[in-house]
Amino acid sequence: MSGCRPLIAGLLLLVGGAAAGLFGSLLGLGGGILLVPLMTLVFGLPLREAVAISLVSVVVTSSASAAVYLERHVANLRLGMTLELFSAAGALVGGLVAFVLSDRLLAGLFAALITWVAISMARRKDPPKGAPASPAPAAMPATGTVTAGGALVDSLSGDGYRIHGLGIGVGGSVVAGLASALLGVGGGIVKVPVMNLGMGVPLRVATATSNMMMGITAVSSAVIYLLRGEIDPFVAGPIALGVFIGASTGPRIASRIDTRVLRWMFVLVLAYTASQMVRKAAGL
Numbered sequence: 534m535s536g537c538r539p540l541i542a543g544l545l546l547l548v549g550g551a552a553a554g555l556f557g558s559l560l561g562l563g564g565g566i567l568l569v570p571l572m573t574l575v576f577g578l579p580l581r582e583a584v585a586i587s588l589v590s591v592v593v594t595s596s597a598s599a600a601v602y603l604e605r606h607v608a609n610l611r612l613g614m615t616l617e618l619f620s621a622a623g624a625l626v627g628g629l630v631a632f633v634l635s636d637r638l639l640a641g642l643f644a645a646l647i648t649w650v651a652i653s654m655a656r657r658k659d660p661p662k663g664a665p666a667s668p669a670p671a672a673m674p675a676t677g678t679v680t681a682g683g684a685l686v687d688s689l690s691g692d693g694y695r696i697h698g699l700g701i702g703v704g705g706s707v708v709a710g711l712a713s714a715l716l717g718v719g720g721g722i723v724k725v726p727v728m729n730l731g732m733g734v735p736l737r738v739a740t741a742t743s744n745m746m747m748g749i750t751a752v753s754s755a756v757i758y759l760l761r762g763e764i765d766p767f768v769a770g771p772i773a774l775g776v777f778i779g780a781s782t783g784p785r786i787a788s789r790i791d792t793r794v795l796r797w798m799f800v801l802v803l804a805y806t807a808s809q810m811v812r813k814a815a816g817l
Contacts, residue, residue, distance in 0.1 A: 543771045549575065550775025554594060555783050556799060557776075565591055565718040566650060568772065569643060570806045573813070578768070580636045580643075580813075585758035586769045587717030588751040590776040595719065595748030608741040609734065612689045612696065616706040616728075617746045620720060621753040623710025628754035631715050632761065641814035643716050644807045650722060651803035654796055694735055701731035714754030719747035 553567040565587040572583035631639070690696050705727030709720035721743040728739035758764055 539767075543767075546576070546768060546771035547775040547778075550590065550772040551779035551782075552775075554590075554776035554779025554781075556795075557780065557783075565716070566647065566722070567802075567806075568776065569717045570647070570810060572768075572772070573640075574806070574809050576768075580639050581631065581758075582763050582765065582768075584631070584639070584715070584717035585755065585763040586765070586772055588713070588755040588758065589764060589769045590773045591713070591717075591719045591751040592748045592755060593773045593777050594780045595744055595746075595751065607738060608745045609689070609691045609738055610742075610745070612691070612728075612734070613742040613746045615689060616702050616724075617749050619703050619706040620710035620713070620724070620746060620750045623707035624714040624720075624750045624753035625710075625757070627711040627714025628757035630711075631754075631758075634715070637814050637816060639715065640810050644810035644814055646712070646716055646718070646722070647803050647807040647810065651800050651807065654803070655800050691734070691738060694733060694738075696732045696734060698731045698733070702727055705731060710750050710753070713747070713750045714757075719743075720750050721747055 549571050550568065553565075553571060556567060557565075568587040568590060569580070569583045572578040572586065573580050578586070686696055686699065689699075696702075705723055709723035709727070712718060712723055713720040721740075724743040724746060725736075725739050728734040728742065729736050734742070755764070
């Protein structure tokens with residue numbers, strides 16, 4: 534019977550990863566927002582190890598989705614690679630800082646992140662039926678307009694929209710890299726709003742570009758965790774495979790699920806998870 538325990542544990546990790554990947558893909562969030570609490574609160578892994586394994590899963594799912602988005606010419610490759618330089622720098626710093634911070638402080642930071650996501654999702658309003666899913670992109674300026682750094686902005690802009698607030702994008706990318714390394718999330722929670730609201734990138738393009746960037750950001754800090762011996766392949770393997778399966782299944786069943794019900798269920802799960810992470814941070 535004892536020989537069955539590793540197999541059962543592997544199956545449970547696989548199922549848990551699939552659930553996290555499925556919820557994350559259906560709601561436009563990375564699986565890390567659920568993976569880290571799942572591994573720490575349910576499977577009892579140390580928080581820092583859970584963050585490291587979550588980063589591995591982010592690399593796997595981002596690699597799978599990036600190929601699709603690039604093939605369909607949805608992601609803005611040039612903008613993504615420019616901002617990724619700063620995300621990767623933030624992730625490298627975060628990966629080093631993570632080993633200085635205590636587990637209780639990291640748990641407190643993660644609880645704050647989960648609370649913010651839960652509140653944001655609870656306040657999100659569904660667009661009325663027949664309304665476009667996202668606002669129309671800003672029109673391109675007339676030919677001949679001269680602006681500071683206009684050549685760079687034009688080279689990073691896409692078909693039908695012109696970016697602005699490049700400084701906001703750079704700052705947000707650094708923060709996203711830090712959050713990814715410290716908390717094991719993909720960084721899309723920061724990158725998508727920054728690109729969409731701060732830079733004028735259409736939501737669909739921002740989401741695709743963020744998915745493409747997340748894997749590179751995660752690799753930047755995952756290497757540090759790997760060198761420090763924080764990644765257990767016997768745990769990371771089933772989790773990453775499960776997340777990949779769940780994230781691949783989500784888009785196929787999204788049209789059959791009432792996302793409003795799903796979102797409120799997710800808010801309740803996040804609220805409970807945040808309370809448990811607060812208790813962990815407080816040492817209760």
